[in-house]
Amino acid sequence: MKDKIRKIAVIGTGFVGMSFAYAMLCDGGCDEMVLVDIDEKKAAGEAMDLNHGLAFARENMKIYAGGYADCADADVAVLAAGVSQKPGEDRRALLSRNIEVFRAILLPLLSCGFNGILLAATNPVDVMSRAAWKLSGFDKKRVLGTGTALDSARLRYLLGEKFSVDPKNVHAYVIGEHGDSELCPWSQAYVSTKAVIDILKDRPQEEQEAIFALSKEVSGAAMRVIEAKKATYYGIGLALLRIVKAILSDEKSILTVSTLLQGEYGEEDVFVGVPAVITKDGVREVVSLSLTPQETQQFHLSCETLRQLGRSVGL
Ligand code: NAD
Numbered sequence: 001m002k003d004k005i006r007k008i009a010v011i012g013t014g015f016v017g018m019s020f021a022y023a024m025l026c027d028g029g030c031d032e033m034v035l036v037d038i039d040e041k042k043a044a045g046e047a048m049d050l051n052h053g054l055a056f057a058r059e060n061m062k063i064y065a066g067g068y069a070d071c072a073d074a075d076v077a078v079l080a081a082g083v084s085q086k087p088g089e090d091r092r093a094l095l096s097r098n099i100e101v102f103r104a105i106l107l108p109l110l111s112c113g114f115n116g117i118l119l120a121a122t123n124p125v126d127v128m129s130r131a132a133w134k135l136s137g138f139d140k141k142r143v144l145g146t147g148t149a150l151d152s153a154r155l156r157y158l159l160g161e162k163f164s165v166d167p168k169n170v171h172a173y174v175i176g177e178h179g180d181s182e183l184c185p186w187s188q189a190y191v192s193t194k195a196v197i198d199i200l201k202d203r204p205q206e207e208q209e210a211i212f213a214l215s216k217e218v219s220g221a222a223m224r225v226i227e228a229k230k231a232t233y234y235g236i237g238l239a240l241l242r243i244v245k246a247i248l249s250d251e252k253s254i255l256t257v258s259t260l261l262q263g264e265y266g267e268e269d270v271f272v273g274v275p276a277v278i279t280k281d282g283v284r285e286v287v288s289l290s291l292t293p294q295e296t297q298q299f300h301l302s303c304e305t306l307r308q309l310g311r312s313v314g315l
Contacts, residue, residue: 005031006248009071009114011105012081013037013046016121019237020078020244021063025050028059029245034066034074037081038104068108075116075280076244079132081105082122091124092312098122099131099313106135117247117282120145120258121236125178126306129258130271130315141282145258147273148174148182149239152256154221155184158214163191163199172196173256173289174218175274176302182273183302184215185295243278250280259283261303265296270303270310 008024010017013035024030033050037043043065050063064070071077083097102122118136120129120143129145136143151174153167160167172189176182189196200208225232246253254275261267264286265274275287291299 007032007034007074008244009034009036009074009077009109009116011036011071011077011079011109012122013039013043013065014080014082015231015233016236016240017078017080018046019233020080020121020240021046021050021237023237023241024244025053025057025061025063027241027245028057028061029248030061032062034064034070036066036068036071036105040065068105068112068114071109071114072112074114076247077109077114077116077118078240078244079105079118079120079122079128080240092309095124095127095309096313098128099315102128102131103135106132110136116142118143119240119243119247121240123178124309126258126271126273127310127313127315130260130310133260133271134315139282140260140262141284143260144243144276144278144283145271145273146178146236146239146243147258148176148178148256149243149273150235151178151182151218151221151273153235153239154218155189155214158217159189159191159196159211162211162214165191173275174215175256175289176272176299177306178258178273179305180219181298181302181305182219183295183298184218185289185291185299186212186215187292187295188289246278247280247282251278252284253278254287257283259286261286264288265291265299265303267300267303270307272303272306 008030010021035043035047047065085094118132120132122128125145133143156167156170159170256273258271258273259276277284
């Protein structure tokens with residue numbers, strides 16, 4: 001008999017929130033999932049639709065649409081609510097409106113006594129994670145964002161394709177901003193236990209260039225999906241699932257999430273994507289990669305981009 005039920009609150013039942021919820025239903029591993037959205041009718045419809053698949057699911061679970069009071073005892077609140085860009089709206093204005101969305105969510109969520117872990121997916125995810133941390137007043141360990149988890153998965157997939165191996169056997173990270181200034185530290189990329197840089201030594205120049213060009217392919221991936229189908233959601237849904245499971249099962253897995261740096265990598269006071277150990281309490285510690293001087297410089301630039309974006313909205 002379990003002591004406590006494993007409960008997830010999904011706040012924002014759009015493409016991203018529901019891709020996660022559907023993945024959670026298919027994979028199992030929680031006992032209860034509450035869906036919250038400002039559009040209550042949509043949340044209710046989504047709950048019905050998921051429940052109609054329960055008979056085929058791996059495990060039984062309770063799924064329902066609810067309010068913030070229903071989230072009070074959740075282990076993790078997945079923050080996937082957001083507003084979309086208005087025509088002509090700049091990045092800063094969109095960010096300000098999304099911060100207002102988080103304020104509208106976090107005030108009632110906290111006043112209901114929610115004491116779990118906040119996991120943000122809303123973009124720009126690094127600054128939104130910082131907003132969640134500031135608005136909640138929670139310890140930094142308990143507030144994280146999806147960061148470069150999806151970007152790292154994209155890199156691993158592409159490397160897996162190039163070397164014809166399972167992406168699970170590719171150990172490579174994308175770090176920095178989840179966005180244009182992110183970087184792939186090639187010095188830290190491995191296939192099994194072989195460094196990608198060593199594998200490439202004997203390969204023709206074109207092949208080396210094709211591999212290093214994958215970092216551009218990763219940073220442009222979201223735009224290409226958006227051009228083709230207007231939004232990205234399955235990949236991020238699975239990234240959220242991976243992080244939530246690491247929390248629920250106290251896995252101590254290393255995942256590239258957005259977390260607050262306070263001295264690590266020589267950086268201060270910035271939420272940014274880095275590998276970190278994820279436990280039931282959230283982020284236990286940041287894993288410091290041995291970056292080359294050039295990678296370090298690129299990482300600092302990415303952090304500075306995020307700091308400036310945060311400052312532009314008073315964060
Ligand atoms: P969507 O428009 O489909 O869904 C957003 C949902 O938020 C809507 O259902 C809306 O009603 C709800 N919402 C808005 N204001 C709310 C409020 N105050 N309270 C509760 N709910 C509210 O958007 P989406 O495609 O699901 O994307 C959601 C966010 O995830 C966006 O910011 C998007 O950019 C981001 N995203 C992040 C990544 C990543 O890697 N981190 C990847 C893809 C998308």
